[in-house]
Amino acid sequence: xxxxxxxxxxxxxxxxxxxxxxxxxxxxxxxxxxxxxxxxxxxxxxxxxxxxxxxxxxxxxxxxxxxxxxxxxxxxxxxxxxxxxxxxxxxxxxxxxxxxxxxxxxxxxxxxxxxxxxxxxxxxxxxxxxxxxxxxxxxxxxxxxxxxxxxxxxxxxxxxxxxxxxxxxxxxxxxxxxxxxxxxxxxxxxxxxxxxxxxxxxxxxxxxxxxxxxxxxxxxxxxxxxxxxxxxxxxxxxxxxxxxxxxxxxxxxxxxxxxxxxxxxxxxxxxxxxxxxxxxxxxxxxxxxxxxxxxxxxxxxxxxxxxxxxxxxxxxxxxxxxxxxxxxxxxxxxxxxxxxxxxxxxxxxxxxxxxxxxxxxxxxxxxxxxxxxxxxxxxxxxxxxxxxxxxxxxxxxxxxxxxxxxxxxxxxxxxxxxxxxxx
Numbered sequence: 079x080x081x082x083x084x085x086x087x088x089x090x091x092x093x094x095x096x097x098x099x100x101x102x103x104x105x106x107x108x109x110x111x112x113x114x115x116x117x118x119x120x121x122x123x124x125x126x127x128x129x130x131x132x133x134x135x136x137x138x139x140x141x142x143x144x145x146x147x148x149x150x151x152x153x154x155x156x157x158x159x160x161x162x163x164x165x166x167x168x169x170x171x172x173x174x175x176x177x178x179x180x181x182x183x184x185x186x187x188x189x190x191x192x193x194x195x196x197x198x199x200x201x202x203x204x205x206x207x208x209x210x211x212x213x214x215x216x217x218x219x220x221x222x223x224x225x226x227x228x229x230x231x232x233x234x235x236x237x238x239x240x241x242x243x244x245x246x247x248x249x250x251x252x253x254x255x256x257x258x259x260x261x262x263x264x265x266x267x268x269x270x271x272x273x274x275x276x277x278x279x280x281x282x283x284x285x286x287x288x289x290x291x292x293x294x295x296x297x298x299x300x301x302x303x304x305x306x307x308x309x310x311x312x313x314x315x316x317x318x319x320x321x322x323x324x325x326x327x328x329x330x331x332x333x334x335x336x337x338x339x340x341x342x343x344x345x346x347x348x349x350x351x352x353x354x355x356x357x358x359x360x361x362x363x364x365x366x367x368x369x370x371x372x373x374x375x376x377x378x379x380x381x382x383x384x385x386x387x388x389x390x391x392x393x394x395x396x397x398x399x400x401x402x403x404x405x406x407x408x409x410x411x412x413x414x415x416x417x418x419x420x421x422x423x424x425x426x427x428x429x430x431x432x433x434x435x436x437x438x439x440x441x442x443x444x445x446x447x448x449x450x451x452x453x454x455x456x457x458x459x460x461x462x463x464x465x466x467x468x469x470x471x472x473x474x475x476x477x478x479x480x481x482x483x484x485x486x487x488x489x490x491x492x493x494x495x496x497x498x499x500x501x
Contacts, residue, residue, distance in 0.1 A: 080400075080407060081318055081446050083364075084108055085470060087405040090366065090442060093468065093476055099442070100367040100384035101466040101482070102453050106143060109362040109449075110472070113147040116358065119325035122333055124347035129173040131310055131355025132158040134450035137467055138165050139479035140359060152310075152353035153192070156183045163190055173307065173353060175222060175268065177243055181208045188212055195220040195268050195307070199249040202256060220266030220307065221245050221253055225287065243270065250291070254299055265301055266351075267291060270309035274356060278323050282331040284308055289339035289348075296345060305349035308332075312357040316398045316447050323357070356450040363449020365389050365465075369441045378415050380437050385419025386426045387462040389445060389452050393425040400446040401429055409435035417443070421460050453480075463488060 084105040085093075093103070120126045129152035130144045136158060141151060142165045150171035151162040162172050172192035176183060179197070184205055187194055194216060196202060206215050224244030245253060254265060267288055272280060288306045295301040315322045332350075340348050365388060371381035391397040401417060403409075413436045417429040428445060456464045467480035 103364045103468045105362040105470050107472045119329045123350035125349035127351045129353045131353050134355030135359040136454050159186050184208045197222050199253045218264035220268050223269045264304050266305045268307035272311040274313040275311050276313040278328045281328050285332040286335040293343045307351040310354040314360040360447050360450035365445040365448040367443050380415045380417045385421045387457050390455050392428050402444040403435050404442040406435040
């Protein structure tokens with residue numbers, strides 16, 4: 079099976095004439111259409127808001143597109159907060175969810191008016207001390223819940239009991255009560271216990287879990303939550319035969335739980351938030367790389383000018399990313415290859431034993447579904463340089479939205495002059 083592309087082989091050849099490979103290419107039209115579909119499905123909820131997980135694709139041009147489609151920003155670091163600030167995403171359009179957080183990050187989040195989502199009960203006092211000169215705790219606080227043995231995670235994010243994130247159930251109630259006593263009146267509740275999940279019922283179960291907690295918080299503490307953040311974790315159908323999550327089905331089933339638990343317990347309206355990143359941008363980004371060598375030893379190897387420094391998911395997780403050989407999309411996939419990069423690491427492979435058309439040096443490969451957790455996870459091992467990011471506009475023009483790194487960038491933090499006096 080194959081996957082569709084928003085560009086043709088001749089069109090890509092024209093792009094390559096101006097921008098050397100490897101590079102990332104994002105599809106603006108596909109990204110906007112998908113964002114609208116996602117937002118429409120969940121707009122049945124009062125005050126629904128999607129906070130795009132900036133860590134997935136921390137590029138201000140991608141973020142700006144999503145801002146124009148009504149998305150906020152889910153941030154987890156100082157740099158991500160600054161990116162949001164730069165594109166004009168401010169105030170409660172930012173959800174700041176971090177862990178092992180430093181004071182300067184909390185200060186920046188507070189100054190931007192972001193919703194601060196605490197990861198640990200001890201951070202209540204830490205935040206209060208941090209913001210002492212700013213008037214103390216903010217008027218709105220959110221807590222991240224880790225259900226531990228009460229729920230199962232999945233392969234990527236792992237067992238919730240082993241996760242470093244979030245409050246236990248007991249800590250959750252203690253934390254809300256403590257903040258009540260400190261005068262806080264506005265509260266939210268958040269969880270994130272899975273990643274890249276394609277089972278739609280998992281998200282419905284997560285919503286029901288949070289709604290049940292909302293009911294208990296009202297009964298035990300008299301707290302009426304302002305919102306619940308269902309987290310992200312909706313997966314990408316990386317394999318050609320996998321089915322995408324049906325947003326309408328998830329929204330409708332969550333609405334049934336909302337009516338059963340929230341409406342009947344006089345907690346309506348309760349705002350519903352989400353923080354998807356991967357599923358929003360993942361399918362609309364492509365890593366473009368050229369084949370520079372063919373090697374035939376115990377196996378047949380396709381050597382590319384990209385490496386796991388450009389896209390590390392296959393090496394890190396054993397993840398599948400579909401590969402199109404440009405101009406050969408309709409040829410039989412009757413050759414078996416390992417598709418590799420040039421790092422001094424044997425796991426520097428984009429595919430292992432992949433059935434592809436016959437490949438020759440000079441061919442161009444398009445690696446699909448790389449629009450999230452792709453460029454953002456890049457690194458400089460072996461002195462490899464991060465690639466450019468390009469945007470395929472809706473009018474088919476190309477905009478460079480991040481230039482490629484240079485050797486000057488790589489060496490910028492070193493002072494070679496000191497070597498002259500080093501002894």
